[in-house]
Structure formats: C-alpha cells, structure tokens
C-alpha cells in the first residue's frame with residue numbers, strides 16, 4: 001500500500017462491535033472488533049485487548065489492506081474448513097460440533113489452564129467417537145512443558161492425530177518435542193502457531209527445523225500479502241486459521257487460503273460458528289465443510305445491534321489512533 005489512510009479518515013469510518021460467544025474460547029466471552037470501511041471493502045482490526053500497541057500494529061496493517069487495497073487473486077473458489085472444539089467438557093463436544101455441520105477435520109483445544117490430561121483425552125476421544133474418519137488436530141497454545149508434551153501426545157496419538165499445534169511455547173522446546181516424538185516413532189507432526197505470529201522473526205521456527213508445518217493467520221501477520229510471503233519464504237506446508245474474527249476478518253483468511261499455491265489442510269476458519277452474532281446476514285459459517293471466497297456485505301442493523309458501549313468504543317478508537325501512529329506514513 002503506498003499511502004495509508006489518515007487517522008481522521010479511519011476514525012470516521014470505524015465501527016466497534018462486541019459480539020457474545022456461544023462458548024468461552026481462550027477466556028473470551030465477548031469478542032470485540034473495530035471495523036473500517038475503505039474504498040476496497042471492509043477491514044477488521046481485532047487484536048485481543050491484552051496485546052500492546054506494537055503487537056496490534058500488524059493487525060491494523062491487515063485491516064487496511066482489506067479496506068484500501070483488496071486481496072490478491074485467488075487460485076480456488078472455496079476452501080475446506082475444520083470445526084474447532086474449545087476446552088469444553090466431553091459431554092458438550094457433540095453440541096459444539098453440531099454448530100459446524102459436516103466437516104472432514106476437527107481441531108481440539110488441549111492443555112487448558114486448570115484442566116488435566118484426562119480432560120483432554122476425554123474430549124479428544126469423544127470427537128473421535130463422533131467422527132471416526134475426521135482429521136484430528138490438537139492445539140495446546142504452548143500450555144505444556146517439553147516433559148509433559150511428549151507423554152501427552154503419545155497418549156493422544158492413539159486417537160489418530162494429523163498434527164499438534166504449539167505443544168510448548170518456546171521454539172527450542174518445539175524442536176525438542178518434534179525430535180523426541182520422531183525418535184519414539186510417535187506419528188504426530190508439529191505445527192507452529194504462536195512461534196510464527198508472536199515472534200519478531202516469523203521465519204525462525206522454519207529455519208531452526210522446529211516444526212513440520214505453520215499455522216498462518218492473516219491479521220497478526222500484517223495481512224494476506226505478508227502472510228503469503230511468509231509461507232513462500234518458510235517453505236513449509238501452511239494451515240490457515242482465524243483470529244476469532246467476525247465474518248469480515250474471516251473473509252481475509254479465506255482470501256489467504258484461496259491464494260496459497262498449495263492448501264494441504266482444512267482451514268481453522270469456521271470460528272464464526274462459535275459466536276452468537278455477526279456483522280453480516282451472510283455469515284461465513286461452513287457449508288458442508290467449505291467456505292466460499294467473496295466479499296462480505298456488512299449490515300448497518302447488525303453493526304447497531306452489536307455496537308460496543310461508549311467506554312469500549314472510545315478504548316478502541318484510542319487504540320486505533322496509537323496503532324495508526326506506529327505504522328507511520330507508509
């Protein structure tokens with residue numbers, strides 16, 4: 001993008017929403033997002049509230065790409081999507097899965113603080129019982145130590161896992177888990193998520209041979225073009241995933257998945273199904289396990305219905321101004 005919109009232009013175009021979640025996801029009960037409409041369409045700025053401005057800046061770059069530049073050409077018209085199961089009790093798995101409709105892959109959250117490995121095993125076993133043929137992945141969000149991850153994944157692997165996402169937080173730990181699983185002949189690939197989107201160098205994990213594949217999210221990586229560039233440079237298979245966005249942010253993820261030369265895994269882009277509302281009447285929820293590429297028509301009524309209260313709106317507009325400053329003039 002050659003020139004970025006000014007803060008005055010952005011403020012005038014901004015709408016802040018707060019959408020209740022159906023199930024708590026990574027501690028989030030209401031998902032807040034700031035939406036901006038530019039000449040190319042709507043963009044979404046929704047870094048989680050606890051992120052500082054430096055971490056939020058690439059998210060704004062992504063929103064501006066969507067609003068002021070648009071997305072690169074797609075090589076496919078629709079993308080396969082996985083269901084996402086938060087760290088719910090096994091007894092709730094069936095009702096969560098029902099929200100996604102038929103899917104060929106499921107990602108299950110594990111290693112949640114305050115829970116045990118027995119909770120994870122029960123949740124994963126229940127998904128496997130309900131969907132015997134699905135590709136199963138687990139996401140620990142870095143919640144294990146290396147010494148916990150290896151035995152945990154050894155047990156979870158009995159249910160058949162495609163891969164484990166960020167079993168431990170540090171890159172050297174990720175590498176250690178990957179090597180140890182291989183040495184023991186446990187067939188679980190390692191995917192890096194936080195080690196890509198939260199590292200100052202998103203390519204380090206690939207260079208250090210610490211993962212078999214990368215989880216790629218458009219918003220934290222600074223937009224679709226930057227994310228595509230990271231995948232190309234890393235030279236590893238990529239799984240596209242959401243940032244728990246409304247359908248506007250999800251459409252950027254779909255554009256990314258649609259533009260990747262190879263798309264070997266279903267994408268974690270079904271998360272609108274976990275929310276109790278959206279900003280469009282044509283929500284990007286999976287249809288038969290797929291999401292179609294295309295623009296989202298945002299509804300004024302829904303922006304109004306889910307409008308954040310004045311305090312939170314001010315908080316987001318202040319954050320927008322500070323983050324816009326960090327991006328400078330280009």
Ligand SMILES: O=C(O)CCC(=O)C1=CC=C[C@@H](O)[C@@H]1C(=O)O
Pocket residue numbers: 026082083084107139141193241242243244267268269270271
């Ligand atoms: O990948 C998916 O299936 C859904 C998206 C998802 O899991 C996430 C979205 C937003 C924040 C993250 O903590 C979380 C993840 O860790 O991948």
Ligand SMILES: [Mg+2]
Pocket residue numbers: 139141165166193194215
């Ligand atoms: Mg993850």
